[in-house]
Amino acid sequence: MPPNLRLIIIFFFFFFVLASRARAIGVNWGTMASHPLPPPKVVELLKSNDINKVKLFDADPLVLQALSGSNLGVTIGIPNAMLRSLNSSKKAAESWVHDNVTRYISNGGSGVRIEYVAVGDEPFLQSYGEQFKPFVIGAAINIQTALVRANLDSKVKVVVPCSFDAFLSESNLPSKGHFRAELNKTMIQLLTFLDKHSSPFFVTISPFLSLQQNKNISLDFTLFKETAKAHNDSHRTYKNSFDLSYDTLVAALSTVGFSKMDIVVSQIGWPTDGAANANSSIAETFLKGFMKHLHSKMGTPLRPHNPPVETYIFSLLDEDQRSIATGNFERHWGLFTFDGQAKYHVDFGQGLKTLVNAQNVEYLSSKWCVVNNNIDLSNATASALQACNNADCTALSPGGSCSNISWPGNISYAFNSFYQQHDQSADSCDFGGLGLITTVDPSVGKCRFPVELRTSYSDCLHSNAFVLPLMTFLMAAILVSFPKLM
Ligand SMILES: *[C@@H]1O[C@H](CO)[C@@H](O)[C@H](O)[C@H]1NC(C)=O
Ligand SMILES: *[C@@H]1O[C@H](CO)[C@@H](O)[C@H](O)[C@H]1NC(C)=O
Ligand SMILES: *[C@@H]1O[C@H](CO)[C@@H](O)[C@H](O)[C@H]1NC(C)=O
Ligand SMILES: *[C@@H]1O[C@H](CO)[C@@H](O)[C@H](O)[C@H]1NC(C)=O
Ligand SMILES: *[C@@H]1O[C@H](CO)[C@@H](O)[C@H](O)[C@H]1NC(C)=O
Ligand SMILES: *[C@@H]1O[C@H](CO)[C@@H](O)[C@H](O)[C@H]1NC(C)=O
Ligand SMILES: *[C@@H]1O[C@H](CO)[C@@H](O)[C@H](O)[C@H]1NC(C)=O
Ligand SMILES: *[C@@H]1O[C@H](CO)[C@@H](O)[C@H](O)[C@H]1NC(C)=O
Ligand SMILES: *[C@@H]1O[C@H](CO)[C@@H](O)[C@H](O)[C@H]1NC(C)=O
Secondary structure (H helix, E strand, O other): OOHHHHHHHHHHHHHHHHHHHHOOEEEEEOOOOOOOOOHHHHHHHHHHOOOOEEEEOOOOHHHHHHHOOOOOEEEEEEOHHHHHHHHHOHHHHHHHHHHHHHOOEOOOOOOEEEEEEEEOOOOOOHHHOOOOHHHHHHHHHHHHHHHHHOOOOOOOEEEOOEOHHHEEOOOOOHHHOEEOHHHHHHHHHHHHHHHHOOOOEEEEOOHHHHHHHOOOOOHHHHOOOOOOOOEEEOOEEEOOHHHHHHHHHHHHHHHOOOOOOOEEEEEEOOOOOOOOOOOHHHHHHHHHHHHHHHHHOOEEOOEEOOOOOEEEEOOOEOOOOOOOOOOHHHHOOOOEOOOOOEOOOOOOOOOOOOOOOOOOOOEOOOOEEEEOOOOOOOOHHHHHHHHHHHOOOHHHOOOOOOOOOOOOHHHHHHHHHHHHHOOOOHHHHOHHHOEEEEOOOOOEOOEOOOOOEOOOHHHHHHOHHHHHHHHHHHHHHHHHHOHHHO
8 A cells, every 4th residue: 555545544544534533422301390391302402412422311202203214313211210130130231221222222223222221320329328329330241241142242331420529639639639549449340331331431520410519619710711710730730720620530540540541521511500600501501611632632631632432411401300308400501401401502513603592392372370469468488488389489499590580579489490391270370369371471580470381182172273274174174064044
């Protein structure tokens, strides 16, 4: 082969390898919403935004059906609650693989292109204690064995998503990074397992939580601002919070002998409501800075020119039923609102400068529930607090988008959220006579009072889209049956 042809081939080889690396950006698709956007609409949304990888938290049949034939790379998840039985029973693992992988996996064009099975959802989260940890490795091994038996182990890799708090560095120096002491043994088992099967280490990196918890990290440093004050670790210079966390993990991996382990950032993002610094403009700045950093392929001081092999943004959509144990921002991680509308714009490297909204979204009627100002409101606060137990009042929390609407506007917000979550049923706007249904949008400024999505068939009966044709049909039927009446 002539030397320049060889050079050209090598050039194109690296060009495509690097280009495919740069494109390995996906999203997390969670479904903990009272009125989830229908799965086919979500798949449409992913495709119109040229997103080609998606990570799920379970293996919902409706979601997998919608993903069939889409050619998206899919990670399916095993909920933590299943880990115990999957550890103790090889049979349970075989059934799980049969029911949730074999049945859907693509053979050529149709089916789902399942790339990973995620065993557990951050099972090593510190707040879980020992609840799931003892079962994780056994469950992962049993799922791997079941995949081998189903002859799917060459297509599907087994991974375990690790939480941001699985590793740390007390001094904040990345080079001193290590796993939490009580995880050391489990981590060595996990890494040995992953290494044996050439599977990557899935991990959450959370610059937002680092900012919240670590007073020594500035907002500018978190947002990739050139002007941020750098952090030094002997001769290495850190210019942003992501690199600091990532290298803390790299050091932790090295400490236990896995310095070359591939890393997938399985969750990273920025919330837009429910806390200080959680708004769309900061989220946009963060993601733009992060994307620029990834696309530069610069890597980090401990892994120069070796960025994560894949990255999954957290999250695709807002979810109004997510647990708020760690904070009210938890329901606002979406790039898109609950109804698939872009909150801001960011280029994932697919060349689109703006995000494309979900199309033809079907809502409930334009009706809201507010507090009736004309009556004694002395008991209204108690009613609102009760509504907030079930409904989503996170926008009212300090720093939230509705934190500035004064009383009794905040009561109306709570009433409306409860009313929408109950599909606008009249009795869900009662509140002992304090509620009032209105067709005037009570939103003020940044504080939006949402109208929920139409998700169930029974709702169709209340909608003009169905009633009008029905009325026309009935009228026609009457005219045909009783021509003499005319
Ligand atoms: C996990 O399963 C194995 C095999 O059945 C069993 O020996 C072990 O006790 C299980 N682990 C726990 C923590 O129950
Ligand atoms: C997956 O498989 C298991 C075992 O057969 C089954 O219990 C479960 O309902 C399936 N679906 C999901 C979403 O996990
Ligand atoms: C974890 O394991 C590594 C490698 O065996 C060892 O060097 C390190 O001291 C251990 N750390 C703890 C906290 O046990
Ligand atoms: C805080 O950050 C600065 C750099 O901005 C660094 O010099 C200092 O050592 C850090 N302090 C701690 C306690 O991490
Ligand atoms: C970090 O190191 C750089 C280059 O060695 C130096 O210019 C800078 O002042 C140092 N920053 C801190 C906070 O020590
Ligand atoms: C977002 O938050 C920052 C800092 O709290 C604030 O300066 C900025 O004005 C906010 N932007 C919007 C659009 O609310
Ligand atoms: C407020 O609630 C108390 C206790 O349920 C009730 O006795 C009182 O009549 C209520 N006040 C109004 C104005 O509805
Ligand atoms: C709320 O009002 C205060 C004072 O007017 C203002 O500083 C703050 O930015 C406002 N916050 C929001 C979320 O609108
Ligand atoms: C509404 O605001 C009032 C006055 O600031 C406060 O006492 C009440 O707890 C708030 N209610 C809700 C549901 O946020």
